[in-house]
Amino acid sequence: MSVQKNLLDILWVLVCSGLVLMMQGGFLVLESGLTRAKNSINVAIKNIADFGVATLLFYLFGFGIMFGFSFHGLVGTDLFLPAFPKDNAWPPTFFLFQLMFCGTASTIVSGAVAERLKFPSYLLATALISGIIYPVVGHWVWGGTFIESPRGWLEQLGFHDFAGSTQVHSVGGWVSLALLLVVGPRLGRFKEGEPSKSVTGSNLPLAMLGGIILWFGWMGFNGGSTLAFNGSVPIVILNTIIASGFSMLVALFLTWFVKGYPEAISPLNGSLAGLVAITASADCVEPAQAAIIGMIAGGLTIPAEKLLEKLKIDDAVGAVPVHLVGGLWGTLAVGIFGEIEGLGATNGRWDFILIQLLGSAVVGLFAFGVSYIIFKGINRIYHLRVDETEERMGLNISEHKAxxxxxxxxxxxxxxxxxxxxxxxxxxxxxxxxxxxxxxxxxxxxxxxxxxxxxxxxxxxxxxAYEKVRNEQERAEKLLLNVLPKAIAEELKEKQGLIANSYPEVSVLFADIVGFTQISSGMKPEAVVRILNEIFSYFDVLAEKYRLEKIKTIGDAYMAVAGLPAPDQYHSLLATHMAWDMKSLLSRLKLGKSGTKLSMRIGINTGPVVAGVIGTKKFIYDIWGDAVNLASRMESHGLPNEIQITESTAKLIQSDFELESRGEIEIKGKGKIKTFLVKQRIREPEDSLPYFQFAT
CATH class of the missing domain: 1.10.8 (Helicase, Ruva Protein; domain 3)
Structure with missing residues (x-):
């Protein structure tokens, strides 16, 4: 039988149930503000849907598992699909209040794994935590609260978790951590060899509003956990607010000291960490002790976030530092600061601390272990995460067509x-x-x-009016620009004499079709010219696309340079992307009926050159310098179907290409030169703005 309550107590718990339900809205607003706009609708739908799932499962069997007649302190065995008497208002009130707690534990996961999880995957996670993990742990901790029944085994040991630092928040944090490890970080968050990149939320003021709503709701979360409107309610709420305020300030000033500026998110997560930490002990500590608990909770959020970042665990809103770390500290703080006489800890404080540690450890092992095993197993047959295209598009459209x-x-x-x-x-x-x-x-x-x-x-x-004149001018201009770069042609028009310029750094590209002389020996001359024209015409298109200046072709060899006549700081990347496309084209080309495949050696070097116009008749624009000779050697000493580059080029293209060291090769007149092979393009030109503003 459940205990009887007077109407004032029932009214108080009903009001607090509404306050806790408001926390669902607080989480929705906070998570939407801390994530990108393209995922905000997904965040909102998840925060509504998870409460619906929690309501369904908690009513069907979760409430019974948590508060039914205890089987050896492990699990409840009745009260499934509970029918509440009409003449006693307390049972439905108690159910409603506990349902709000179950929904809160479920929604913690939403923010942690935001912006990458399929909607069905999130519903699965919600079902797991609200239907199994939360009720089972709840029976261990609070199982004897509702009916006359043997208490849960942790409850029997004296474990104290007043309003759920462990039961609600660390359970949500453990499940979040397990799911984060299975699905991995968001795209672009952690790149090999680069510092981690932060993802700025779409609306930080909105996130701050969510934090304030959670503050307000937490007064019902902790205040209602007295389950009666009695004299302890004010001190419980006071402890809650004091811990949060002190925690917020410590997090703010600690981050300010570390980073040199007052970061926007730190006071938000700091205040929430204080709320989580005081939740276990709000009924058994003094306000001064609540302040200390909050200060330590706020100080723990920063190192917890740094540890996750070091381990490349991408928690979108800081749920693990706030709910898991804050919950663990809050549970331990009960043993350190709690009034042990009032808590019935007859064996002394040290024994009480050990009980709190044991409870935290066992709950963590159960919640993390069960969820990780289930998520890992399901992910092998059904990918929990959206694919890369959908993630870039945003979950609003890809998941909800919204x-x-x-x-x-x-x-x-x-x-x-x-x-x-x-x-x-x-x-x-x-x-x-x-x-x-x-x-x-x-x-x-x-x-x-x-x-x-x-x-x-x-x-x-x-x-x-000037059609004829224009046509003649265009014809002459095309002929000139087909021989010279536009800037050089303009300079040649304006002045007479030698045109020569020095360039401190450009990237020179040499390419040669392997064995083409032998392949073409049995072909008609017209066919040879037609094939070379088709290949080199495509190369010309690539040169224009990547802003390279074609210098000349000699037989089946092609020479171009990036970074002149107009200097370009991204010349090495432009030259290498063009080389990669050249190689890709040739790998797909077959010669006629014979099906003979062509391969190409490509060499690139970066260094200084001199460029100018030679002669007065049939003049050409050419380049000279040791950098040109070394680029030629990179081609001639290269391998078929490979792009060989010097160390000077390799240093400038590592952001977009995966390289393989070939070691040192002997170059006549230069000795041994360290070279590299371009093995993989890891960044497409379209993703490499601003420097790939392609010519049109």
Whole structure:
């Protein structure tokens, strides 16, 4: 039989149930603010759906497992699908309050694994924690709270967790950690050989509002855990607020000291860590002790975050430092600061501390072990995580086909960018900030269209008047630009005499088709020329795309250089990306009916050169210098189907390419030179902005 309560106590617990339910909204707002806008709808849906799953499972069997008649202190055996009497208001009130706690434990996982988990995967995690892990641990800790029954085994030992630092928060933290280890970090968060990259939330003020809502809800979380409106309620709520405030300040100033500026997120997570830590002991400590507990909790969040970062565990909102670390510390703090006489710890404080440690360890082992094994096993047959394309797109669209006005605006602008079609305005959502942006963008589009029309009209008039002159000028210009770079051609027009320039660093590319002389010996001359023309014409397109200057072709050899006549600080990356595309093209090419495959040696070197125009008749634009000779040697001493580069080039392209050291090779006149082979392109040109603004 359950205990009887007066109506004031019942009213208090019902009010606190509503406050705890508000925490669900606090988590939703906090997580949405700390994640990117493209995933905000997914975060919101998860925070609503997980409470629905928790309600279903807790009513079906979770409440019975947690509070039913105890089987050796391990698990409840009745109260499944509970039917509550109409003449006693306390049982449904107690169920409602405990359901809110179950939902809170479930939603902790949402923020930790945000921006990468499939929606069904998250529902699975919610079902696991709310249907199995939370009720079982709850029976160990609080099993004898509702009916006359043997208490849970941890409860019998004297383990004390007033409102759930272990039962709610560390359980959520352990399950979050297990799932994080299985699904891995978000794309781009940790790259090999690079410092970790932080992901800035879409709306930090909104996240701060979520933190304040959680503060408010926590007064019901801890205050309602008295299960009665009695004299201990005010001190419980006071301890809760004091611990949170002191924790927030310690986290703020500690981060300020370490980083040199007051970071936006640190006071938010610091305050939450203090709330989590005081939850276990709010009923048995004094306000001064609550302040100490909160200060230590705030100080632990920073090293906990650093440890996760070092281990490359990507917790999107800091759930593990706040809920797991804060929960562990709060449970231990009961033994250190709690009033042991009132808690019935007859064997002394040290024995009580050991009981608290034992409880934390066993709960952690159970919650983490069960969840990790289940998640790992399921992930082998059903990938819990979305694929890379979906993650880049954002879970709002990929998981829910839900969009926002900002995304709609971006899609419209992206369409115009790709197609060049500016005939239609972008859609305007009235009375919103995005709508105001769209309106002004449309005004700009209107002006652009008007200007384009005026220009087109003027162009047609000029073209009609000077068509013959223009055609002759274009013909002459094309002939000149086919011989010389545009800048050199302009310089040649303006002045007479020698044109020569020195460039301190460029990247020179030599390429040669392996064995082409032998392959072409049995072919007609026209066929040889046609094949070379087709291949080199494609290379010319690549040279224009990657802003390389084609110098010349000699037989089946091709020479180009990046970084002149206009200097370009990304010349090595441009040259290597072009070389990679050249190699890819040739690997797919077969000669006629014979099906003969062609292969190519490519060499690249980076260094200084001199460039200029030679002669007065049939002149050419050429380059000279030791860097040119060494690039030629990289090709001639290279391997078929490989790109061989010098050390000077290798140092400049490691961000985009995986390299393999070939060791040292003997170069005539240079001795032994350390060389590398380009083995893999790890970063596509389209992902390498700003320096790949391709020529059109």
């Amino acid at each position: 969009t926002t006005e900002l995304i709609d605006l971006f899609l419209s602008m992206d369409y115009q960018h790709k197609t060049g079609d500016l005939t239609l305005d972008v859609p305007v959502e009235p009375f919103t900030e995005v709508g105001q942006i769209a309106e002004r963008y449309n005004l700009v589009l209107g002006k652009v269209r008007s200007t384009l029309k005026e220009n087109e009209d003027s162009r047609v008039e000029i073209a009609n």
